[in-house]
Amino acid sequence: MAKVQPELPLDAVQLSETAIPIESTSLSPPKSPRQLPKHLADFKHYVDSKCCYHSVALDSAELADVQPKAAYRCQMKTLMESRDLDWTKKAASWQHETVLFSETLGRAFEDTKRPGRPVGDIWDDYTFDLPSSDSKSTDERPLPECSYLTRCSDCRGKGLVQCQNYECKGSGKITCTRCYGEGKVRTIDYIEYCNCSSGKINCPDCKGGGKIHCSNCKGYGGFRHSVTLRVKWHTCITTLYYQNSFLPEKRMEKAQRVLYWANTQLPWSQNSSIDNFLLSLREDEAHENINLKANLTKQYREKHMKPTSRGSERMRRLICTIERLDFEEVHYTLDEKYVNKRDSTLGQLFMYFHSPCSFLFSSRSSSSSMKNCNIKYGQLRLSEIELYECTANDLIDRGIIGKGSYGVAHKMEQEKSGTMMARVYSNQSVEATEILNELNMFMTENNCLHLIQFYGGLLQEGYCDVFMQLMDTSLDHFYKCVYHKLNQFIPENSVAYVAFTILQALDYLKSRWVISLRSVTPWSVLLSRTTIKLIGFDYKLSTGYFSFSKSGNDIELAVEICQGPSLELTIARLSHHCKEFVNTCLNKDENQRPAYEQLFENPFVQQANEVSQAQHFVAYCSNMIDLVDKTTDTFDQYGFRP
Incomplete structure (x- = not known):
């Protein structure tokens, strides 16, 4: 049986010394965590998103300094030519x-x-x-x-x-x-x-x-x-990075950049002046220690000009593209138990790079969630004299006007000027940078009446948004409504005028910028009641139907396109000149296909090179668009599929 211990009386004085007052206990609410500055809070959020990183050290961090920095990715392409007998x-x-x-x-x-x-x-x-x-x-x-x-x-x-x-x-x-x-x-x-x-x-x-x-x-x-006489061409491509900080080139290559400047000169030779080529390049006033012109001149002379000194090669074309990355160099300090191991002289001072605006639209699916619209250095270029700073409040989404495999098109209104425009969101991320590079050329110089007018573009998370002139419809929607809904035919003289205008646009692209389009379809041609814009002339325009059979899978269709015979237009209602022109363009042998100059001499195209033909086409197109508006609603007009 266990022995019972006697109770011991406790003195009240001793009780007061040993007891803990209720007020001193931990019943009070816990202290709220320390509020970090925005730059450090973003950095902590990034560190926490990594599985093997720890952000405890940032709880006591103090923001020391934030310095705006800039980096430029400069790519120079020189088309080199060699000849021998x-x-x-x-x-x-x-x-x-x-x-x-x-x-x-x-x-x-x-x-x-x-x-x-x-x-x-x-x-x-x-x-x-x-x-x-x-x-x-x-x-x-x-x-x-x-x-x-x-x-x-x-x-x-x-x-x-x-x-x-x-x-x-x-x-x-x-x-x-x-x-x-x-x-x-x-x-x-x-x-x-x-x-x-x-x-x-x-x-x-x-x-x-x-x-x-x-x-x-x-x-x-x-x-x-x-x-x-044999000729060989190859392109000498050099890519160099210039910055006023220490951002690694690998990081610059992966970061989201915006197009800063681009120029193409053709013809180009060893005797051409690189100073005149860079004349339109504006120096960076905010970062004076980045001398772009001097660096590009050195890059050109050492990497491109020097290999041609032996005389066996000559330069033919020079293309230079500069992309800019704006970022911040954030300096912060930690407590004494953390030391900068890379540079012990810095003590508790650390640094990281922060890009405050990696993309310009916070959401690609809704225009109402735009944070800002920094198009072409923060401006919308509506004309040579109309330049507008663009923010989310300046753009009003008027709805979707088209959908396709290439992207989604929205009708937008610029509130300050009242200008209606089309915003095309492209989901082709691989070609986004290339699209913006070509877009810059179209905006700086476009003297062709049959090229669509671009107002600006931006790159976001590898995707591209392009703002352009708003038209009434596309040729794809137009001909499908005419053939399949109205059960009519497009007159041959109108088809000839379409061919003539598209040839003018394609010839301008080839002669001015040495651009050969990889795909020319009715989706690429836009119509209004008064004009027609680039791009596209297609076999479907004269027939109203897809050129290849729809039976079988995609592989069978690819085999039919690549290995099958050349397509041939044989519709009896079309004239001999029309069928001859189309069949010549459809020849799979590139040596047998005529050049633009030869196509302009074709009788089918020459009939459209008259003022009366343009007037007839405008009257026909205006009447048909009005008729389509009366018989179909907006979605049917823009999204009809036979």
Whole structure:
């Protein structure tokens, strides 16, 4: 049985010394966590998002300094061209001619060479169409007028030489192998006369003639020397980074950049002035220690100009693109138990890089969630004199006007000016940077009436938003409504006018910016009641139907397109000139397809090069758009699918 301990009385004085007052207990509410500055709070949120990082040290961090910085990604492309002559030598007939007379020898003789036209300067006397892409490419041009003839030195142009048989030696006879030159064949019983001629027979090599075909010229007597001028192109691409901080190049490459400046000059040569090329480049006033012009000049001379000093290559085109990244250099301090291990002299001072606006729209699905709209350095360029600062309050979404595999189009209104425009959100992230680079060229110079007018563009999270001129509809929607809803045909003269205007736009792109479009479809052509804009002329416009069969899967369709025969337009209601023009454009052999200059000379296109044709098209297009508006609602007009 357990022993019971006696109770001990407790003195009240001792109780007051040992007891803890209720007020001193931890019943009071806990202290709220320390509020960090925004830069450190964002940094802490980033660290917490990583599985193996810890942000405890940032709880006691103090913000020391925030410095705005800038970095530039400068890419320079030079199209390099090399040329050389490829001579080939083939046997050719030689016709004897007495062309020279020698008083010393007292006889006439012929020249052993009959020259053609001189080749001339292979760089200045011959022109080639430059490739539009950066990939390696080649071209060649035979020069038949520069070929020449030479006489064979072995047979002296006769095509025959003395027989080389050791017995014949040009006589045409060799010793008979039956009688061994005796003329008789002796046997045991009798002597038989041989059928040879005095112990000789015809040489089997020259057949008794004493001459054989010259092995050098194959019996032709001479040689034709033909020349082909071969051209090779390759693009020298250099990418350098200039900044006023220490941001790693790998980070700059992955970050979201905006187009700062771009320029293309064609033609370009070693004698062209790089200073004039960079004349429109404005220096960065906020970051004066980044001298872009000096750095680009050095980059051009060392990486592009120097390799051409040996003279075997020449420059043909220069493209320079500059993308800018704005970021902040954030300095902060930690308590004494943390030391900067990379640079011990800094003590408790640390640094990180922060991009405050990695993308310009917080949400791509709703225009009401726009934070800002920094288009073309924060401005919307509506005309040469109209420049507007753009914010979320300045843009009003008027609804969706089109959807497709390329993206979604919204109708937007710029509140300050009242300008209606189209905003196209592209989901083609791979091509977003390329789109903005080309967009900058369209905005700086566009003298073609049939190119759509662009107001600006922006890159966000690898995707692209483009603001452009608002039109009434696309050619794809228009022809589908005409053919399938109204059961009508587009007049042939209107089709000719569409072809003419699109050819003008394509020719302008090729001649001005060396741009060859990879895809030209009715989706790329926009219509209004008064004009038509780039881009596209397609087989479907004349027929109203898809050009290839819709049966089978995508692989079968790809095989039909790539390996099948060229498409052919055979509709009876169309004229001969119309079918000839379309079928010529559909030829899969690129060597058989005509160039833009040849297409302009086609009778089908020439009929549209008149003021009356433009007036007829405007009247027809305006009437048909009004008719479509009356018979369909907005969604049907823009989103109809047959």
